[in-house]
Amino acid sequence: MAESSLTKSPTTRREFLGHAATATAALTAASLLSSAGCSSSTARLGASKGGGLIGPGNVVLFQGDSITDAGRDRRREDHANDIRAFGTGYALLAAAALLANHSEAKLTIYNRGISGHKVFQLAERWDKDCIALKPNVVSILIGVNDIWHTLDGHYDGTIEVYERDYRALLERTKRELPGVKLVVCEPFVLRCGAVNEKWFPEFDGYRAAARRVATAFNTVFVPFQTMFDEAVRTTPPAYWAGDGVHPTLAGAQRMAQAWLEAVSTATA
């Protein structure tokens, strides 16, 4: 029985709109606070699982391009957990949940994403922006620029170059940080804005390369594209990323939820 709350008397605040995830459902506690990942194809929530990638006292590092950077204040980048050093994207939202819900774990979280970067540019700054931080967990989202900049004519990389560079980066990371836990995030796009037919089928090759890298290095893999493919079944792409590449607040929250789910349900 969908009834607009606007037609109710101002003194009556009880809405009987049910719990279905429909356009007319009221925003109930269950739907707001436990729907994280509800529309993704990743593991179900709720059931006891054991597992989880991040341990107490861990240092967690988010790396990547502008989607990770999200306008962070670079002057504060040495300040772990600093509210202005995360930017306004999935890294901030995921870090917020980690820090709030595991306050006793004393986590240390950094964001060193930089707009416009491709894999080789991560490699160029890896000493300062990864190794020196001695992270226990390193999460990387990279790839969109590796293709976008070739479409723009600013770069002459290929899928092979992307994969080769990415493998080299992870080999080096594992060598220099024994015991490090890796999270490879799937590059994704929404079919709107700057993303047109010219991106395909090439873009799927980059996604597949990222997945091969994740498998080869036994990392956690965060299926962002799968998550967004599910999201657009109910809500148009521009709602999640206006230009097809940079997430809106809603898109960033969905990413954070998918990231948290992948990381917290990680098993051997």
Place this chain on the structure above:
Amino acid sequence: MAESSLTKSPTTRREFLGHAATATAALTAASLLSSAGCSSSTARLGASKGGGLIGPGNVVLFQGDSITDAGRDRRREDHANDIRAFGTGYALLAAAALLANHSEAKLTIYNRGISGHKVFQLAERWDKDCIALKPNVVSILIGVNDIWHTLDGHYDGTIEVYERDYRALLERTKRELPGVKLVVCEPFVLRCGAVNEKWFPEFDGYRAAARRVATAFNTVFVPFQTMFDEAVRTTPPAYWAGDGVHPTLAGAQRMAQAWLEAVSTATA
């Protein structure tokens, strides 16, 4: 059996650390994604409740002082749902959850908090920063400066003035926006930083005044102080707000969770 994940072989990612909310627990899906509000004394989650303050197509407005402002980009304040127009505080985090988990509801969310403001300063700009937006839901967090500025000698207000101004503001809001739903957030402090004995018992009087106002106007009340009082039982105050007033990322996330819970479980 608490075992540091750092002692595990890098190829073994399964952690058997159980689910207790202890310092050695792994960050499991259940603890990360459903612990919202778990340490607060507000309504339990999970059970079907019906209810919920926000309806489809609603305009939601966050108002208040610096805790709400949180460094938002004021040049973008007319852009609803804009990721940079929310600042980096509880309003951003709550809006992210609303927009992501209720994408079909087509919500329109604004943040018009301004640093340093007291109740009378909200009133001075209420036409532009509330009425003109025609909000269906108005959430207000105000009060810290009403006392802080008197302690600093910059203001000569009292609890009575605070309450009188607040009642007048809500009367006007209800009159000019028939059917509007109001959310009064409890002013709070953490006992550290700038917050010392001089704030008490006076500060509790402001909290009580906010609660009286909420009751008088039949608004939702978000018990932020109660929530933080619970949080500091396990983690020191500075973790939640370094100066006692402005929340860290962890503190802002706890606030967002409490806000979402209060709003989504609102009943007549």
